[in-house]
Amino acid sequence: MSVDSRPVGENLVNTQSNKLGTRLGFAAFGVAALTMVAWFRQINQVDIPENRIVFAALFLTALVLAISAFVKRTRWFGAIPALLAIVIGGFFPFSMTISRQEVATTGIQVGQTMPEFKALNRKGEWFDSASLDGKPTLIKFFRGHW
């Protein structure tokens, strides 16, 4: 006695669809992972291009592939890479859209005099900008370690 009452043909179609979905899941993850590796390589070389449209397109391709994996009903082991691809493929384009920064028009400009300031140094002691008087100085503001 057959446990599944559906016609044999329908089962066959479902299985093929599952296979396609699973493949799409893995393909999505492949695209997302490779693009991410390329991204971090460029970051390490301080070489992220101004025009990041190719990166954005690749990440979004991974996102679309991953979503179609679920539409085509991937098997469970295809769902894991597909979910990862959705996270990666969604996060990076999002981070690109929020990475633009602005400063006030009152920000420091060439020709102005450096403002005086005091701040704690790495040993927890106060540093006074007066100690820089008479010395040419390179000052770098950055976003910190995290």
Place this chain on the structure above:
Amino acid sequence: MVTVCTDTPEEIQKGYRKHELGAVMLSDRDLAVTDAFGLRNLGFHSGPFGLEGLPVPTSMLIGSDGTVLWVDQAENYQRRNGPEVVEVALQRYL
């Protein structure tokens, strides 16, 4: 050379040991120095929780008389200039 960021002195000390930078590294937790220079990022704040904001990554050269000679600023924090840009400025202005 002086660096300014929002890390605590302890965090800076850790990074200092790791990178062995021969710089005066300052902690600007409350953004007082960042604001004195007008460098607080007014765009989307993507920093850690519990922090009011972050400076826009900026390099500048100050002459011995305290005048700003050169400013290099990143419009986008994922993109910033490499060390060669600073080297060229150092050669040109100092």
